[in-house]
Structures are given as C-alpha cells and as structure tokens.
Amino acid sequence: MKAAQKTVPVTQEKDVDWDKYLAAYYEKPKSSLTWSGLDVKEVYTPADLPPERYKDIGDPGQYPFTRGIHRNMFRGRYWTRREVIGMGSPQDTHDRSKLLVEEGGSGLNTIADIPYEMGLDADHPWAQNEVGLTGVCITNMYDMETMTADIPLDKVSWSLITASTAAVVTMAQYAAVAKKRGYDLKKLRGTVQNDPVHFRYCGFRPASPLDLSVKLGTDVIEYCTKEMPLWYYTTVNLYDLREQGVTAPQEVAFGFLIARLYIDEMIRRGYKVDDFMQRFAFYVSCHIDIFEEVSKIRAARRIWAKLMKEHYGAQKASSQQFRFAVHTAGCSLVPQQPLNNLVRVAYQALAAVLGGVQSLHCCSYDEATCLPTETGHTQALRTQQILAYETGVTNVSDPLGGSYYVENLTSRLEEEIYKIMDEVDKVGGMYQAIEKEWLDRVFEKEALTRQKELDNRDKILVGVNMFTAEHETAAPLGVQRIMKASVKRQIEMVKKLKKERNKTLWKEKILALKAAAERRENVIPCMITATEAGATTGEMMGAVRLAFGYPYDPMEIIQAPF
C-alpha cells in the first residue's frame, strides 16, 4: 500500500478559542424531535406501555409480527449481506460481483444503469453517453450471459435491481440464460426489484407510464408465482420514497399504498393473496435516527400483517409477513469529511439489524461523490461483517421489544402511517395521487423542508453545518471510474448483434410479443422467446409500449425497426 509510505504530518499547534470550548462543554441538544419531527418525552415509563398492549405486539414470529417474522431471527440465519454492484460493462459488473463474493458477501446484487432502466439499448443515441455510468446495461441475452458467466445460478441468490417497467425484460433475460445453461427455473432463488411505479415517481416518467407500470409489474409477479416459486418477484421500493425527502411514516404509508396497486391487480386477474403473497418483499431505507427507524420497521410489520389479514383475508402467515431488505440512506451521506459516512452507515445498519432485517446493503463511504470504489465496497461489507460477527446483536430477537420508548414510538408511527394513508384516500387513492401529481407536490414540499432544516441548522449534519473544516472533501482512496473502452466494446457488440441475427426469426418473435401485449396477456413467455431470438431490451419494451399506445421510444428519437 502506497499510503503506508506517506509520512504522517505532526499536529500543528493552533490557537484555541477557550470561550467556544467552554460553551461546548455546557452545550445541550437544540431539539428533542425525532428525525421525522415527532415530539418525544424526556422519559418513558411503564405507563406508556400497559401490559394489555402486548397482545397487539406479540412475540417474534407471531401475528402481527411487530417483533419480527421469525422467532429465532438471526440464530436461524444471518441476514443476507448484499452490496449493490453495477458499473461499466456486464463484464466489469461480473468481475466486481465475484470480488465481493470472495470477500464474504452472501448475496449478489446487481443494479441497472439509467439507459437499461429506461428500456433503452446501449446503442440508443441518448444512451451512448451514459451506458454503465451508474449501473450495468443489459441490452440483450448475451449481456446477461456475460454478467452471470461461470456463476452457479442454483447456488446463489441473485438480486436484480431493475426497478422500472424494464424489470420484466430483466426477468425474461435471466430466465432465458438460466434455461440455456440448463437450470430448472423452479429452483432458482433471488429477487428482482420490479417496482415500476416507483420509477414513475422518481422522475423517470416517460419510461414508466402508470398503467404500463402496474401491468408489467404484475406480469412479473404472476409469471414468477407460476414458474419461479422461490423467486422474490418484487421488492416494493420504500427506499427511494424516503430519498425524495419524505419522513419515516410517509415512507411506509406511500410505499404500502403503491404495493397495493400490484396486489389489487393480481386479485383482479383472479388470484387470492394466499396464492402469491409468500414472495412479496419490500426495500426499505434506514436513516440516522436509530430508534425511529427501528420503530418504523416494527410499525410497518404490524400494519402490513393487519392489512393482509383483515383487508385481504390472508390466512397463511407467510402472506401476512412484511419481509424487507434495507438500503442505508444514501441521502444522509455527504462528500464533506467522507470518512464520517462510514460511521453514519454503521449506525443505520445497526438500526436495520435491530429492526430484524432480512437482507442488507450498506452504502459505501464514497457514494456521495462517485460509484463505490473497490475499497469503498469492501469496507461497506466489512461494516456488515463487524455488526454480524462481533457485536452480538444477533443473539436475541427484537432486542428493543418491550422498551417503553420504542413500543410507544412504534404505536405513534403506526398512527401517523394510518393518517397519511387516509390523506391519500381523500385525494382518490394512490393511482390518482401519482397521476394527478399530488405525490410530486408532497415530495417537493418535504425535500424543500429538509434542505431548509440544514440551512437553518434545525438538523445537524457534521461537516456540513457544524464542525466544518476546509479541505476535507477529497475521497482518501480515489474515485471509481468507468472504463470507457469496455463500454464502447459493449455498444459495438449490440450493433453487431442487430446486424447479424436471424432477421426472420427475430421479427416473428418480436411481433408475437407485441400481439400478446395487445391482447393484454402476460408478456414474459413471449419476451423469453424474443430475447432468445436476439431481440433487445429497447425493442421488447418498444413492442409493449406500442401495444399500449405509447411511442416506441420513450425519448421519441428513434423509430420501431419492425
């Protein structure tokens, strides 16, 4: 290591402001609000938790699962330690994935780049500038083959983060590759994020029209329920809701209402919740207020169980359980004094584990400035490993259960969440709230509030509005860059494929897909055969979009080639 050879400078003597020092000694917190603005008391006592309340809390593994979905929690199995990876070409992403498996990661987790999420091919005129910058671009089955090459698909649990309408393409490409390599789809384990509605509110509107989002999201759920029963076919993305700047209760309320759009569509297609809910999962944020985050998760579990049982009539425990992965809050990280981010992430990860998480991604400390470097990635994984193997938090299920404060806060958040859900009902439900941009306006208001809290120091962010220091922004271990050459090669390959594939077969399959979409059938079977015939991401999404009356290309630059 080069760093070791550097001489460390001796601390320079500085003038100390002793009055400031004295003031710091007597300083007390300016606010006693939670991160989401709930006012909390100085102390909580048994009066805040009457014994009869416990019925509504229940033991871990018992309805309503406030305290966790398993009785033995981490004694049964550690949470899955996944780090999100997605960079450059499919080959680059493949290599980094294997590195993290080598370092002790227990689940693969690859994320799509923006063109792929938007359903654009790598050679789309608008995509070429951005391929591989924030994730991996899978334009065809061969890209998927490269990314998964020599990784035993029956031994890994692969999490594919394609959140948009293109999730349906991802599933088709993964299934096609698995079939080609001789795996039984029924035995494959993994996750696809598949929450196209989330992509719509995140700003990527042209790629995710709301009707198409619900339709294609539900297609994945339906297909996996039948053909890939071990696969988690959706993780409804609460995380990105939170990243818009909303509060903890808003995160859960909005996320649950979005989840219901898919569930209601499955019911409309004739399924009962007990037929398919076993593999329904969520993707949750963990922010910096530890107790609030733990309480949020506990409240979410209770509400979800009640909703599934009382509203949807779910009988099986597995259809009542709120299963979730956590992504520590990216928006809490800043470029100033970047090593501080390690500490923030560690606290957030602790909250996730105390909340009974099933799968965890820790942000890397350099994420506020660039894609994770190799060191950043490894260090994030180490953070999880220290938590899992050293701290002893895995010993006992729901260790904060029964805390006067945490139980009280759980109940209060539960109330808040219900209140927010009612508000959405009043504007005509979540579909309307998104379509009429009500949700956008909430985001705008909340995001503005968050920035003002920092500007006015109502919230403290060390290194930003307190304890600031000059020249402390540089990432100490460099910046992750994308290899332009490998991305360029990928784009060339896509162009080559389009020239060389069997045109007759390709056209037949892509038109079959379009026809299936026009008949409003589940598009995945046709997508698998189309991708096998060399159809690309952009072409398949375009076919479906045309069938629904949308322009072939969401950017409206290129025309359909069929």
Added chain:
Amino acid sequence: MSEIGIMEWAKKVRENDRMAAAKLISAIERKEKVARDVLKHLFIPVGKTTVLGVTGSAGAGKSCLVSCLIGAYRKRGKTVGVIAVDPSSPFTGGAFLGDRLRMQAHGRDRGVYIRSMASRGYLGGLARGTVDAMRVMEAMGHDVVIVETIGTGQDEVDVARLVQTCLLVLTPTMGDDIQALKAGIMEIAQVVVLNKTDMPGKQKALLELEVALKMRRVEEEGWPVPVVPAVATTGEGIDEVMDQIEKHQVHMRKGDGLKQYAFQKAEKEGSVIIKDEIERVIFDHIRGTGLRRKYLDKIVAGEIDPYTAVEEVMALFIKKSKKHIQVQ
C-alpha cells in the same frame, strides 16, 4: 446589444434572430430606454398575426393547454410565439417560471419561441411589458402569438383586453376560480375552456358556467361565449377549442371588426403607455432633487396629506414643462 445600433437591433428582430429578440424583451422587462427606441421600429399593422390570450388561475392547466395549442398550430404549419407570465413573489421578488417545462415538447422546434416572464409586481408594468413582448414576437414574424397569464388583478385583465381572442381556463373544482370571476376576467373571455373534465364535478361546473355567462354585463355582439370541456393532459377537446378560436377569429374579422379591434387595442395600448410614461417622466423629473424624500418626510410628520403633496409636485412639474415648451 445596444452598441450594434437601434436600427440594426430592430432588423435582427425582424429577421427572427432569437438572441436579439430575447435581449430586447429583457430590456423591456428592465424598462430601459433603448427598448422603447427599438420598439419604435417594430411597429407592424394590426391583424396580420393571430393574438391569443390564455388566462385562468394557477393549476388550471393553462400551460398544458398552451402546449396543445402550439402543437395544433404547428400541424397547420403556423409558427408560434408564447409569452408565459408567472407571478413574482411579493415578499422576495423571486419567481418560479415553470410554464416552459410543460411546453418543453416543443423546445426543439425552431418554429416555436417561448419566453417566460415574471410579473415583477410593478404597477401597470405587466401589461406594458407583455404588450411590448407581444410586439416583439409579432415582429419576429410569428403567425400566432399566445400570452399566458394568471387571471387575477387589473393587469391581467388589461392584458386580456389586448388580445384578439381570450381563452379563460377553469376546472370543475371551481373554488379558486371564483376569484377570477369576481375580477371581471369572465367578461372579457371569448372562449371558456373547462379543463380537467376527467375529474368529478363536470356537469355541475358546466351548469354554473352557463349561469355565470348569462349574467355577463357586456356581450360581444353576435358572439355567444362557448364553453368547451377538455382534458389538456391527454389532448381531449383540443380540436373543439381550436374550432372555437377559428370561429371567433372569423367573427372578429367580419366587416370592420378588425378595425374596431385595432382601434380598441390602440386606445388601450395608448392609455397604458401614457400612464406608464407620465409616471416615468415625473419620477425622472424629481429624481435627485430630494423632493421625493422631502415630501415623504412631511407626510410622515403629518405636516401635509399625500393628495396635497402630489398636487404640489404636479404643479411644479407642469410649471417647469410649460416654460420648457415656451422656450422651444
């Protein structure tokens, strides 16, 4: 821009030079003298251009509707200039000019020129600035000029009176729009568009509008104001809106209608300019004399009432002007 000379600047605007036009509109917004000088060379006969106004309260979907109209006119091969006015904050003076966002579908079309303007809250200035900007767009050679304003306040009414065909955009949730009705904007609309009719309350709103239109004090002869239901986000009803605009344009141009319009416009424009000019001249006149401060102090001290103060200033001004005229 001023160093290129007034004539050259005006010529560039006439040649549809977008930057020259943009800078001229900025100069108009800043009330620079040079803007007036250039505008003098941009006078074009009334009537060549179709001048539309789109007004209605915030959130009624004006920008969406304007975007639809742009699309419809472009399909007919017409070029379009748009002036989108958003309110300035009375507290900070800042403004969020978001209309362009809704029209960005036409952003790459060189046959469309969109300019956002903040109302800047100065008395009478909005009407003046907008009228001048309209003139710039006419001079650039656009076939259609559309002015989008929020339908509250006298300024907006003034603007609405200066267009040929004024569209009032309302929604079935009429709450906010009652204000617009009170402000008298209802009286000058030639076409009422009931937007967002995919929301509940359509029938009730249509009924209410019918009643309100019947109670109008002034009615343009032979032009019963139509109410067109529309959903601007999907383009539903736009054909009908276009039809009604066309019909009104034909109606307006019938006989000596266009002449009447030109007369009205000249009268209105003249009075706006006169008001603005008098204000400017008087303030220019007393600037630096300490007169303003002197009278303000007197008023605050209770030594004089504001009416007398203004009368005295005016008298001084007139006396001086007379002397000036006599000398000439």
Added chain:
Amino acid sequence: MKKAKEKNKDGKIKVLMTKVGLDGHDRGVKVIASLLKEAGMEVVYLGMYLMPKDIVDAAIDEDVDVIGISLLSAGHLVFTPLIVEEMKKGGLDDVLLILGGVIPPEDIPILKEMGVHEVFPAGSLTEPIVTYIRNHVRR
C-alpha cells in the same frame, strides 16, 4: 454578441435550472430552484431529458444570467464539454455555468478547466450558492 452596457436596474437575476441527458433525479434541482426563487431570483425550470443544445437554446430564448445543471448520473465529465461548446456556439460567453449533484471533489478542477464557473456538490448549503451567484453574475 455583446451584452447591453446598461446596468440591470432592478438587479433581477434570471437563472435556468435543468437536468441533462437521461438523468431523472430531479429532487435536488427542484429544491435549489425553489430556494433561488426565495432568494429573489427569477428561475426558469426546464425539467428533465434535455440535451446540451436544448438547454442552450432555452437559455438564449429566456436570456438568462445563469445556467444551473444538476447531475447525479456520473455524466458530468461527458456532458460538460458538450454544454460549454454549445454555449460558445450560441454566444453565451457571459452566462455563468454552475453544476451541482454527485460530483467527485477531484473532478471540480477538471470541470473548471472545461469552462464551468463553480460546482456545488451534494451536501451544499443554500447560502453559499446564492452568494456566489450574486457576486459573479456578469451584468
């Protein structure tokens, strides 16, 4: 083309705020747009899915003093030269170009070399942004 020598009398600063390319992360740019408005500026918000030429064309039509671009797509080194080139072509040599978003500190000097006037990465407070614009607007 040179700007009018006449000083901007009421001192209104007009800013164009926008995203570039496929980047749909629009939360931050909207926040800053609102905050600049509160600071008394006139902000034209252009939205998403714009290419460098679209942005510069709008900046010409609107005659803005500042172009503010938010990038969370890691595309800053790709797009910046394209934007600067379009600005030169369009004659916007006296317009401030400001970047924000997820930008590595070590790229800031590179971006300035390319022609960006200032960069305010994630974690910036509002006050320095406002002050910078007020002090550096060139008219």
